Structure formats: C-alpha cells, structure tokens
Amino acid sequence: MLCDVSFEDLQAFFLVVETGSFARAAERMGVAKSIVSRRVASLEASLKARLLTRTARGTQATDVGLIYYEKAREAIAQLEAAQEAVAEAVYEVAGPIRLSAPLSFGVSHLSKVLADFAATYPRVELDIGFDDRKVDVLGGGYDLAIRIGEMTDSALVARRIGLVNSMFLASPDYLARAGRPETFAGLNGRDGLIYTNISQGDLWRQGDVSVKLRSRMRSDSGEMLLCAAVAGLGVVHLPGFLAARAIAEGTVEVLLPEVSRTVPIQAVMPPGRAKTARVRALVDYLVLRFSAEVL
Secondary structure, eight states: OGGGOOHHHHHHHHHHHHHSOHHHHHHHHTSOHHHHHHHHHHHHHHHTSOOEEEETTEEEEOHHHHHHHHHHHHHHHHHHHHHHHHHHTTSOSOEEEEEEEOHHHIIIIIHHHHHHHHHHOTTEEEEEEEOSSOOOTTTTTOSEEEEESOOOOTTSEEEEEEEEEEEEEEOHHHHHHHOOOSSGGGGTTOEEEEETTTOOTTEEEETTEEEEOEEEEEESOHHHHHHHHHTTOOEEEEEHHHHHHHHHHTSSEEEOGGGOEEEEEEEEEOHHHHTSHHHHHHHHHHHHHHTTSBO
C-alpha cells in the first residue's frame, strides 16, 4: 500500500532508473551505495515486486519497474517540488545541479554566467559537462541541458533562454575560386562543411527551397568546421557567436544575410527536475543573462 512506501525509497529508485547505476544514484543523493541498495530493496519488499535488474549495460528497470516509474514519476516530482517549496521559505536555493551544454557555447558564453550563479547561490553544487554531442538528459541523470535549436524531445520540459543567429559563411579565398552565391539556390552543389548539431546532412532547406551540397567535412565541433571554412574548404552553417571573431577579422564572410535566421537557445529538463527550486533559479538566471541580445 502507498502508506508503506517512503519518499526516500522512491527517490532512490527513481535516481537509479534515471542514472542507470546505484553508484551514480548514491553520488547524486550524497549517501553510500549500500544505502541506496537498501532503500530500493525496501521499496521492492513493500510492493512485492522486482523493480530493477542488473545487465551488462548497467542497472535497468524491469517491465514492472518501468511501469511503476512512469506512473509514479509525476507524483514524486510534485512531492519533491512541494518539499523544496517549503524548504525554500526557510533556506537558500540549495542542492546539486547536473548540467550539460555544447562545448563552444559553454566555453564562450556559459562559463562566466555559471560562475556568477554559483557565487550568487553558494549552497548550490554545480556538476557541469561541456560536450557538443547531444546527451541523453533523462537516461544520463541530468537536471538540465542547454540546446541550440528547436525542441525535438516531447518527454522534456523546455524554456527559451535566448536567441542565436544562424548564418552561412565562407572564406574570401573560397569565394574567389567558387564565386559568391547570389541566392540560397546558388549554394546547390557547393562544397559543404556539415555541422551535425544543427544541420540535417548535406541537404539544406530554406523555406520551399532545398540545396544539395558536396560534403567535404562533417563534425559536431563548430570550431573544427570554422577552421575548415577559414582554410577555404567550403561553405558552413554556424551560430553567430561561434563565428563572430572570424567575421570581425575578415577570415570568413557572411553569405546571403537575407536568409540568415535566429534559432532558440533552450534549457531542457526532465519534468520532475524543472519544478525544483534550484533548477528554476538557474533557468531564471540564464534567461536574465541571455534574453537581452541575439548571440
């Protein structure tokens, strides 16, 4: 029965499912791994069901455990948010936040903001990973991830924190050899440097017009592709904040500014984490720092 289930047991189970590991769940809770194991065992005993199983890829929910997790996830999120709402009235915003962000944006813009946030909220513990690969927010046990572009995962809660320019670029040397395109359709057949974070392969679309590029290079690293563009290898589509210095120095030029567009910078969160005081405080802080300008 519900009255036999403790909040601590539920919290331990949820974190093991979300992180895929007793050890990582224990680290997130700040307790020993053995305590997490005992709490999960207590929950299984109360429910008279096996909820977790160990596999070669880590700890996973059984079919019954997954059903229980899905059904109870919103309830536990509401309870956690309610407990934090009470605590927030007495204490400062506090606790761990595990965050993932793109490497280039993290280094160039997010680092200073996160340092300022940590100074403002000394009881918050930040665990920050900068990686241009798109991490699994739910499966990886993240509280928050920064994404550039439109939302694609309906299982996550998203909030726009700012905007970034998305533009086409090439070096003067490449344009001298290949010619400057006058329209978006003029990019068809050009050498393409494909930024896999925001580009969909070598087929680029703008409204009803599609162009096919000859792929010279693909990478999830914007810095790598910017270097390739500066070296004259082809046309690249990058966020403005990454290319701003190269543009100012004249090593790359903006092509077709009339078709450049803005895309959102978004904070995406698991539903339960989005309601916690510490994550809300961080997202509010990011909005305050990034919403005033287009990067």
